[in-house]
Amino acid sequence: MFEGVVSQVLAGYLGRYVKGIQKDQLKIGIWNEEILLENVELILEAFDYLQLPFALKSGKVGKLSIKIPWKKLGWDPIIVVLEDVFICACQREESEWSSDSIDRRELAGKLAKLNAIELAKFSRRVSDNQTGQSFISYVSAKILDNIQVSIQNVHIIYIDSHEDQENFIFGLRFSTLTITTDTRKLVFSMSSIGRSRVGQVNKIVVISTVEFYCKRLEEHNFFSIDDLTESQLCCNLDHEREDYIINPFDVLVSVRANKSGMVDGGIPQYDITVELSDLVLSLNEIQLRQIFGLWDYFTICGLRKKYGRYRPSQSSLSKKVEGWQILWWHYAQQAILADVRQRLRRISWSNLGQRLNYRRRYIDLYRRKLELLQNEQVVSKDILQELEKMDKECDIDDILSYRSFAERQLQDLLLKSKSSTSGANNIMSSQEKNQNDEQSASRARRWLNWLSLGMLGAGGTADTSSFAGVVSDEIIKDV
Known part of the structure; x- marks a missing residue:
């Protein structure tokens, strides 16, 4: 059952970034304790949420391996390995600056920020919750803390192309990047079961042979980036020592994060230490001019x-x-008026009324969504579509306030339902308590009567002349 959940999560996560992910292939790989994908291409549209100022032309991963040790899960680490990662970027085309494209990237970025904030909120709630600190929670925390990531042979290039000018390549390359848990600061005793959820995570990031270079693109006879073949591009990736802007160096990063998100006792939420070795910067006049142009x-x-x-x-x-002056004058006019209208819109009565209507509607829909999810029911498409529409039009701060208010309303409803249920239970429990008291009193009376007739009476006989008889009700109540 757990393997099926893992395969579903991996298929959903990797399927957004990697082309050609098959669920059956993931299931077979999980049962063999290793998922291996080779020569896969990245889905470039999946990175729109980053809102990069340049376009991604291509992205490939030579090898993607995920090893899950089912037999020693929680003790042996989960190892994620990526090899031969190549990403090529270039300037955006004019069509990518259209209104629809900009809106799509802005919406993706907004939703990514909202998801990150909600995930951080959920993580803090789980860390603050002190219940369920069992062996399962301890093992789950160790599984997450012991994930190791290794990335080898990464090459990222940006092609700076201009019409009637020389074209240049900016490149970033490093040989290995490893993310491991700092075992020197781990506590392996069972006393850390309760602290593993609210404790600290210590990670070490090691990046070897990092280099940054800028060189002239040798291929002159092309009109766009798409005209470059893969072989021509690979020929231009070889560079000389004088092409380096930053000579190869190593980086060691030590990260200590407070998972609870609370800053208590002078402990920072994040403590990062960076060590660089042999950092040498060298620039010539051409490279400096290209850097200023890129900036x-x-x-x-x-x-x-x-x-x-x-x-x-x-x-x-x-x-x-013909008529370019009028077109560009209208462009400047619309750009200035857009800022003016946005400032006036914030203080207008019509916008205030619209925000109030949106607030009521969003809170109601989001609360209904949470109720359905809590009851393990399917959320209707109408609710999801209307929430998505309002997510496009509302600001992030407004959306977060609406969601927080809806969550508080749901919590209040749950508390009221619990209090009413507990009140009814109290009435029933009081009646049951009276019945139980009567039954217990009768049982006590029978027991004490037997005790008085036996051990305390006439030596185990029914003769009551040597004793005052059975224990009275007043004595039973006192007892």
Whole structure:
């Protein structure tokens, strides 16, 4: 049963980022204690939530391995290995700055932030909950704490291409990245069962042979990034020592995190120590100019993210068409008016009324969703679609306040139902208590009467002349 849950979780998580994930393949791999995927491609649209200022052209993983030691789960670590990771990025095309594309990336980023906040809230609640600190919870905490990640031979490149100019490649490469648990700070005694959930996590991150370089792209006869074949691209990945911006160096990061999220006794929530070895920076004039150009492009991308929906799609300043002055004047006008309208919208009465209506509706729908999930029932599509629609239109702060209020309402309803149930139970228990008292009194009377007639009476006979008789009711009550 646990293997089926793990396969479902892995299929859902990996299926969002890796193409061609088969559930049957995962089930077979889990039973063999190892899931092995080779030469898989990444789903580039899955990274829209990062809202990167550049586009991902391709992404490949040579080997993905997950080893789960079922026989010693909780004692031996779960090992995740990635090898030969290659990611290629480039400038975004004009079509990717359309209103629909920007809205899609903004929505993905907003939902990712909401999910991260909700996950952190859930983690704090689980850490603060002191119930259920059993051997199962201890083993579960050890399983999560003992996950080891190893990433080998990672190469990330960014192709900076311009029309009628030289093209350059920025590259980031490292040979290994390992994430392990700091065993020097672990407590293996059974007394740590209760503290494993509210304690600290100590991780060590080691990155070997990190290098950052910038070099000229040798292939001149292409019009776009898509014209570059894989063999031509691989030929340009070899670089000389003078291409380094930062010479190869090693990084050691020690992370100590407080899982409860509470800062007590002067203990920080996160304690990070970074050690660098042999960090050498070298730049020539061409590389410095390319870095400034790249920084300028990223700054412009930030502005296009905000105002790109008003930019003329069929016009460019490099290719001036007839009437380009009017188009760009309207672009500047719409960009300025967008900021003015947004400021006025926050203090307008119509927006206040709309927010109140949204607040009531969102709280009601979200509370109903939580009730259905708590009762293990299926949430209807209408509720999910309406919540998703309001998630698009509302700000993150408003959504978080709506959800918190809905959770408090649900908690109040549960407390009221428990109190009413406990009141009815108290009435029933009082009646049962009276009956039990009468039964216990009669049982005590029978026992004491037997005791008085036997051991305390006439030597175990029925003769009561040597004793005052059976124990009276007053004495029984006193007893």
